[in-house]
Amino acid sequence: MERTLQRTLKVLENLEQYDPDLFEIRLDLMKGTSSLAAMRGSTNRPIIATIRRTVDGGFFRGTEAARLEALVKATEVGFDFVDVELNARKVGELAARFQKEGARVIVSYHNMKTTPATTVLESILDREKKAGADVCKIVTTAMKASDSLRCLTFVNEQARYAKLVCFAMGRLGAPSRILSPVFGAYFTFASSAVGKETASGQMPISALRALYRSF
Numbered sequence: 001m002e003r004t005l006q007r008t009l010k011v012l013e014n015l016e017q018y019d020p021d022l023f024e025i026r027l028d029l030m031k032g033t034s035s036l037a038a039m040r041g042s043t044n045r046p047i048i049a050t051i052r053r054t055v056d057g058g059f060f061r062g063t064e065a066a067r068l069e070a071l072v073k074a075t076e077v078g079f080d081f082v083d084v085e086l087n088a089r090k091v092g093e094l095a096a097r098f099q100k101e102g103a104r105v106i107v108s109y110h111n112m113k114t115t116p117a118t119t120v121l122e123s124i125l126d127r128e129k130k131a132g133a134d135v136c137k138i139v140t141t142a143m144k145a146s147d148s149l150r151c152l153t154f155v156n157e158q159a160r161y162a163k164l165v166c167f168a169m170g171r172l173g174a175p176s177r178i179l180s181p182v183f184g185a186y187f188t189f190a191s192s193a194v195g196k197e198t199a200s201g202q203m204p205i206s207a208l209r210a211l212y213r214s215f
Contacts, residue, residue, distance in 0.1 A: 001026035001059075001198045005035035009042050011192050018205045021187060022046040022080070026198050028059040033073040040078045048106065049074035050083040056110050057199065068094070075101035081135070083108050086128055095132040106165070107133035115140035115147035115168050121154050129162055135186055137165040139199070142173035151176040152183045159184030169200045177201060178211060 002008045012023060022045055040047060051067045052058020060067060071082050075098050082098040083106045084091060095105040107128040116124075121138060128136040142148055147168045152175070155166045163186040167176035180188050190205035191197040203211075 001028055001196075003029045005038055008035070008039055011196075012039070012042050015192055015205065016043075018209050020045060020190075020205060022048060024048040024050055024083075024189065024198075025079075026058070027051045027070060027074075030070075033070045036070075036074050036079070037077040040074075046080040048081040048083055049079040049103075052083075053085070056085050056087075057112050064089070071098065072101065075103040079103060081106055083137070085109070086124065086131065092131045099132070099134070104134035105132065106135040106137050107131050108137035109139070111140045112169075113141055114143055115150055118150060118154060121150075121166075122158075125158060125162065125164070133162075135163045135165060139166070140168045140173075141200075142168035142170045142176070145172050145175075148173055148176035152179055155180050155185045156183040159186070171201060173201050174203070177203065178208065 002011060008025065023043065025039060025047055027049060028051055049071055051060050051070055053060050053067070075082055080103060082103045084094050084098065086107050086109045088094060091107060095107060098105050109124050109128065124138055125136055140147065140151065151166050151168050155164055158164055165186050165188070167173060167180045167185070167188060177188055189202060190208045191202040192205065194204050
């Protein structure tokens with residue numbers, strides 16, 4: 001999540017040494033869409049376009065029309081995935097629009113306060129699938145260690161039915177971030193470096209890669 005094209009391209013170049021499976025470019029702080037094609041052309045790896053609103057824990061303060069326009073532009077220049085929040089207005093129509101442009105859609109849910117009960121997680125996943133998600137993302141906040149276990153158990157049970165990303169944020173959510181792919185999650189997130197976290201509890205990719213190699 002950088003403010004300029006130049007900085008974004010430098011970060012993408014530096015991250016190649018860690019062999020990332022894909023990149024998420026958080027466009028929250030970017031001004032305009034003129035740099036999107038250059039970002040797409042800078043790597044052959046899949047890229048997720050995300051513009052997170054403040055209400056969902058992000059930093060974008062512009063209008064919803066401007067946000068959606070930027071996401072559409074990202075699909076037009078070849079971004080592989082677009083992240084759209086489950087609580088976005090007419091989320092199903094948005095998903096269909098992005099898919100028409102050739103992008104796969106991550107329908108995401110973020111709970112910044114707690115980790116809901118498993119029955120609630122099941123309901124959220126069902127809503128995401130009904131919205132047309134190619135990838136379902138459910139991210140909660142761990143208030144106790146067992147919240148990580150709840151997310152991991154949920155992934156283990158549900159990943160056979162959907163491409164699912166699910167873990168808990170925060171220090172107590174770290175086990176779920178690290179282990180969710182082992183339990184069947186489609187992928188997990190890491191930060192580009194220490195101090196560059198886009199969400200609470202992210203590990204830098206260098207540390208996460210080293211940890212996986214030690215398994």
